[in-house]
Every structure is written in C-alpha cells, then in structure tokens.
Amino acid sequence: MSSNAYRHAMRRRGLIGALIALALTACNPTFNWREWRPEGTPLQALMPCKPETAERSVPLGGSPTVLHMHSCQAGGLTFALAWADAPDAAAVPATLIDWQRAALAAIRVDPALQADPGHRWTTTVAGATLTQGIVAQGTDPQGQSVQTRAVYFARGAQVFQAAIYGPTITDEVRTTFVDGLKLP
CATH class of the missing domain: 1.20.5 (Single alpha-helices involved in coiled-coils or other helix-helix interfaces)
Structure with missing residues (x-):
C-alpha cells in the first residue's frame, strides 16, 4: 500500500x-425533549425526560386538595409539572398564592419574598387565564444551593405549576420548558 x-x-x-x-x-x-400530556387535564408540555407520577393531598386555598405531580431529572436539573382542581374559579388566586408560598418554603426561601418584584418574572402560557412566574435561590433538603424558575398558571378551576430546580438553569432550557406549555 x-x-x-x-x-x-x-x-x-x-x-x-x-x-x-x-x-x-x-x-x-x-435533554430528550418530548411532548407530554398529563392525564386529567388539557395541558400539553415538553419534558426533557420521562416523568414519574405521584399524587398526594395538600392544603391549598384553605381546603385539602389532591395534587397530581409529575417530575423527572435530566442534566442535573429536576423538571416538575403539577396540577390540581381548585374548589371553584373564585378560589384560584388564593390557591396559587398558597402553592407559591409552600414551594418557596420547601427550598428554604422566605415565602414573604413571593411578593417581591425581584422574585417575579414575566411569562405567558398559551390558553391560561392567569400566569405568575417566580424565580428564587434557596437550599435543597441536602443543604445544597438550588435555583428555581417556576410558573403558576390556571384555566377555569384547574391550577398548575411548572418548575425547574437545580444549581444553574440556563435560559435555553428554561425557554424550551416554559414555551412548551399550552392549554389548547
């Protein structure tokens, strides 16, 4: 040769x-993004991995509420989608406020900061009648620093949370996850 x-x-x-x-x-x-639809709701979402599912009763909006939770981990981040039925559409704002407070407390962030404009971000979810974004830096149950970007939204009496938790959340990942949320 x-x-x-x-x-x-x-x-x-x-x-x-x-x-x-x-x-x-x-x-x-x-991140293996795929369309996913949680059973019992019209929500369409993009998830970067196959979610696990759980349910539990939690006090939201002043009454026990069944919370349907779906989450998975990819790229060192946890992606979570959850939803519940509020007693009626009038209870939605109080339910979302309670949910935000509980989520902030879970990562050891003062729930009073929920009203601080520095912890809010403007976002939309197609088909939602109410949308609120929260950004926070806290501590996970193992004592590690964790960021969260969460959007709380509603249509009718159904309330939703879509959140990412992890040490660093890139704009690209956040945008793909949040832009994939739709209520047709």
Missing part, C-alpha cells in the same frame, strides 16, 4: 470513527 493510500485509509477510519461517536452521542442527549 502506498503512503498516500495509507493516509487516505487512516483519514477515512478517523472520519468513520468520528461519525460513529457523533451518532452515539445523538442517541443519548442530555
């Missing part, structure tokens, strides 16, 4: 190896 033929064969092997490595990486992305 001539030296030119040998170099050509080696470059080709290198190219094939690089293509195989790229293909394997593409098959295992950190």
